[in-house]
Amino acid sequence: MKQESRIYGLDILRAIAILLVIYGHSFQFLGNLIPHCDGVEIFFVLSGYLIGTILLKTLNKPSVSFADIRQFWMRRWLRTLPAYFVVLTTLIIYQVATRENQYFFDYAQYYIFIQSIFRGGADLFHESWSLCIEEWFYLLVPLLLYLSFRFFKIEIKKLVFFWIVFIIVIEIIFRSIVAAQHPTHDGWMEFVREPVSVRIDSIMFGILGAYLNFYKYRIWKNKNGLFIIGLLICIGTKLISLLSSFGWYVMYISLTAQSIGSLLLLPKLSNIKAGKGVLYKSFTFISRISYSMYLLNFTPFDKIIRSKLHVFYFGIVPYNIFEFIAFIIWTIGGAYILFRLVEKPMMDLRYRLPVRVSVAAD
Numbered sequence: 089m090k091q092e093s094r095i096y097g098l099d100i101l102r103a104i105a106i107l108l109v110i111y112g113h114s115f116q117f118l119g120n121l122i123p124h125c126d127g128v129e130i131f132f133v134l135s136g137y138l139i140g141t142i143l144l145k146t147l148n149k150p151s152v153s154f155a156d157i158r159q160f161w162m163r164r165w166l167r168t169l170p171a172y173f174v175v176l177t178t179l180i181i182y183q184v185a186t187r188e189n190q191y192f193f194d195y196a197q198y199y200i201f202i203q204s205i206f207r208g209g210a211d212l213f214h215e216s217w218s219l220c221i222e223e224w225f226y227l228l229v230p231l232l233l234y235l236s237f238r239f240f241k242i243e244i245k246k247l248v249f250f251w252i253v254f255i256i257v258i259e260i261i262f263r264s265i266v267a268a269q270h271p272t273h274d275g276w277m278e279f280v281r282e283p284v285s286v287r288i289d290s291i292m293f294g295i296l297g298a299y300l301n302f303y304k305y306r307i308w309k310n311k312n313g314l315f316i317i318g319l320l321i322c323i324g325t326k327l328i329s330l331l332s333s334f335g336w337y338v339m340y341i342s343l344t345a346q347s348i349g350s351l352l353l354l355p356k357l358s359n360i361k362a363g364k365g366v367l368y369k370s371f372t373f374i375s376r377i378s379y380s381m382y383l384l385n386f387t388p389f390d391k392i393i394r395s396k397l398h399v400f401y402f403g404i405v406p407y408n409i410f411e412f413i414a415f416i417i418w419t420i421g422g423a424y425i426l427f428r429l430v431e432k433p434m435m436d437l438r439y440r441l442p443v444r445v446s447v448a449a450d
Contacts, residue, residue: 097360099375136294208282259289311355318352380423
């Protein structure tokens, strides 16, 4: 069985991303004590980088067939769908059991990822908006690249670059138009930040990174300089968003800036191949269970666990701190169990598929 090879620098980035998500979701316990932070944009770019690397290796083979794209889909779906379906089905069973029934379509749409196509919200499982973006990206972009390559017979390097630029530019323009129509914070969150239709470019920035690395562009070798610029962009965007009121920067610039900042971190971090010690083990552990952490941390805890916590409260600490501690234990402990029982067995199953192209750890 072929084992995955991990890149420690990318594990660091993935771990930081999920910890930012957890930190941001802590507002439900700590209120205004903490500023809101979000690591989802990092996940998008990192996912695009890893997927882009696989796609470029696939498309640059001497002979490419639809079977290669089909295998790509199979590997991605074994990676992402089983754990998601387990958590989603659990939420639905709990909702039905507590007599909060909805129409069949209200449940079914989550299984085919259409709950956030043009509008966010996704009340049943709110975090799934980001999974919608990723799953539609996995389905459409590889198919688009393959069909373009087959029908137009253009050099794959030129073809990929065209679609990267085209999708990024079109999505930024379209998102700006939609943002202008929804100038309030709640409207921006629902119609600009979360829908699939205006967020594909976030993952495409990661594809751009994979493209620059795969074809060995000189700019990608300036890893220290790009890392500093990327860090400044990421931190600066967060500070502007936190310290200023909702306005034009958040509406039109912030999502693109976060994607660019995350992209510029990759040249340096992707060259940190290994580490050692407790810090290395901690980052690697959190990185490995990060997807399960994302699935479990917010909605499942809030809908299923939180209402039962008062039974175990003995007044030792303030109740909101007690909830926060339970939230952390649930997120990490539950994620480890979900990873071991569902996510890892499904990932191991991928190695039994006929190997058509060497792949990076994802």
